[in-house]
Amino acid sequence: MQKYSVFSLIKNAFSNHEKWDLAWKDPTPKKEYDVVIIGGGGHGLATAYYLAKEHQITNVAVIEKGWIGGGNIGRNTTIIRSNFMYDDNARFNEFGMNLWRNMSQELNFNVMFSPRGIINLAHSDAQMNAYARRGNSMRLNGIDAVLLNREEVKKIIPMADFSEDVRYPIFGGLAQPSAGTARHDAVAWGYARQADSMGVDIIQNCEVTGFDIEAGKITGLRTSRGDIKSKKIGLCVAGSTNVLAEKLNMTLPIETHLLQACVSEPVKPVLDGVVTFGAGHFYISQSDKGEMVMGGDLDGYNSYAQKGNLPTIQHVLTGGVALFPFLSRLKMLRTWGGIMDMSMDGSPIIDKTHIGGLYLNCGWCYGGFKSVPSSGWTFAHTIAQDRVHELNEGFSLNRFSKGYLLDEKGLGTKTWIS
């Protein structure tokens, strides 16, 4: 594999950048693989990469219906954080933070990880107390958390509306300074390129049409490009999880919902971190290009359409303008939507299933992007060793029937409850 560096950039400039190697091959599917990963998004590609790197399993295929990076990995708002209170979520995501910090070097691909910090705003004394508790829990798990009072928040985001007669006056906030953003499609491409170089087949435009199960064990799958045999199959298909579950006669604690985001026209630097305004169902960051990147609530009804409706965007931006009045003078550049695998408690599922050799990775709700490395790492371990790692044992499929919910924020598919 060609190494990317400033020297290779200069060298290729002399040939008008026409002689770069392809970043990954376009192979025809083989008849049999040791492991097949369904879904060529961030989680699927990361899983394939860690299977090859950590477990030396390189006879792996990643099957993607469309093209890699065309789903939620290219549609998210790129926020990376580990500001969780519950141990299972905190440890899992902080493990991921360490993978993020070294990702550009490890993948030899600039993912532009930028630890610019995140602030969750608080609007009452009770919320400040809750944030103090969450911050303390985070610190017990080795995650940096800083409780900010009103004046400290004002220093960081002076352009926010700090009047006292607004519906949600700013009392303070909880910051995680090590949180940040990254260039999301580079994450997919970086993992794809490294996985490909270690022998993983990335098979695009290949739709899964069925599964072969014998005596309770998976033996292969049928695709639009022929049958493939494999004793181990991992599902990383986010919003399409229920579609494949139906083919497997499984019913899951997952609903597929639509989540929208939008960006404004680019402006000069005004906001250096991520700010979430939970009370207003709104969060915002500024991209390196200067666009204000914004998002908020689900559209609120089951949907497989990767496009949303205007009322939700209006609702999100109403909250946005309440917090940052200057937003009202910006033009929106574009809005888009992605389909989310909303789990019933808001936490993911990375587990084995009742079918031998079939592994499940889903339920990422609003925040799958930050977990790409930790999810890939633990899912690869779960598949390779046929047992869950201690980092993902809390993300079990049977926690719902057993009552061990990981209801970090107390909301999953039922956004109307909040």
Add this chain to the structure above:
Amino acid sequence: MLNIKCPYCGDRSQKEFAYGGDGTITRPKLNQEISDEEWDNFVYLRKSPRGKHIELWHHIAGCRQWFKVERDTTTHEIFKTFKPEE
């Protein structure tokens, strides 16, 4: 923007409605021994199909009645709306 025909009030904008989830789920009967599996099915497990979906909606900023909608989850086309008992 969805236009939803409330069976009681007629065509209205989606802004007047709240979503109530899968309309085919039935609550286990009261005052009976109910297994964990039945509760799991009722509380957590959902088919969430791609295509036709029967769902509950609440005309919350209107007549406040609950009713059912048959809608395509891919195209957002609404085929019909009907009262819960229909």
